[in-house]
Amino acid sequence: MSLNTIALITGGNRGLGRATALKLAEAGTDVIVTYRSNKDEAAEVVDAVTALGRRAVALELDTTAFDTFAAFAVAVRDALETTWERDTFDFLVNNAGVAAATPVGETTVEAFDLLVNVHFKGVFFLTQSLLPLLADGGRVVNLSTGLTRFVGEGWSVYASLKSAIETWSKYLAKELGGRGVSVNAVAPGPIATDFGGGAIRDNEQLREHLGSQAALGRVGVPEDIGAVIAALLAPGTGWITGQRIEASGGTLL
Template identity: 60%
Template sequence: MKIAIITGGSRGLGKNTALKLAQKGTDVILTYHSKKAEADQVVAEIERQGRKAVALPLDAGAVESFEAFAVAVRQVLKEKWNRTDFDFLINNAGTALEASIMETTAEDFDKLVNVHLKGPFFLTQKLLPLMKDGGRIVNISSGLARFALPGKAAYASMKGAIEVLTRYMAKEFGARGIAANVVAPGAIETDFGGGVVRDNPEVNKFIASQTALGRVGIPDDIGGVIASLLSEDNAWINAQRIEASGGMFL
């Protein structure tokens, strides 16, 4: 039995990933920032599938809180699973920013750094002592680290950094048999970024026209990729960037 920690697991891609992993027999610790009720609903749905799940609060951009979060994880592992370790870490939590380089403020930039780069770096650092040897890490990037769209410079820069960081994680943690990979979604219909891809027909139509498979992605397109990457069949994949975009901007 495996246990996965998924940050930002109360909605969107994190929720879908949690449910996909549960379907494949993995138990889940998911985090939420403010939407406890939504997180509890995900836990209930996982439990209906016969798996165990717990939701813990976490501000993915507040590095100073990570020590206490690691303590909470240690406690819940003991109480719920009678274990001292977990198997998978999915650094998924994120926020969006739609602003040109000229419009981006230092405050906006720092918020993105804290959530998308500093957060995964130091959360992984704090949780690594609890990760089982032979475990796996999946970091979430974006198709925007490969192609460029106006208004995405700061956000995409964070994702580019995460892709470099992932290779270093693979290098440094390999001695413990821990693999680290990146999944880079294309544009997905969720509430992310105010739901612009989902709710703006013009944006949706444009992206679909620029995607080889002819449509915009949905959460089910991504959760299964992450769950599959964490299966034993893919244990030899390491330090790789896997884009799941349906073939955007080829």
């Protein structure tokens, strides 16, 4: 693997993706961040990474537009050649996500399909499209959720799809092992971001309630998860593969 490592982070313009990009940049990794619609946010992340002395590129990507993945792979290849004079990148972080509550008896087909497309189908086929560009000895981190272990009412579809991601991560680890590629799933607990309308970030009462359920006595912040992902991608942790790593502050132990 090149000493000058490159990470591709989906949904890297905000929240956990942005925090991961900055933590990786602090550790000496260059980044490609994707964004779906907010180009200005992505540009701000590129500027922040550049200010840390690393190189960064922002590329537009809708992870539900499956027929664009081949063209996106070409765009990644072009960016690698132009910016880094390389034809591979080292780390893939499948972070892009969307929230939608799915209470039993009230869930629409549209909400169900959106969650499937973003959190499983899109991750599967995007990764498949990018594998030829992932360097041997590289690493993949898929984002899961603490809700695959503890139950939050109304999140059954989201949590079930993340369970699928955890299972798929094990299979992918097995299939890519011959290339020296490790694959793991990181499962955040409650985090104060704009995810799901920013309820945890903006509602102090909810934050206190959820924090009281954690052994460490608080909800997480994006930097907590960014640091965990950066640690999984640091030199010396490549022997970890096929694992679910929960980062929840000890929620509901």
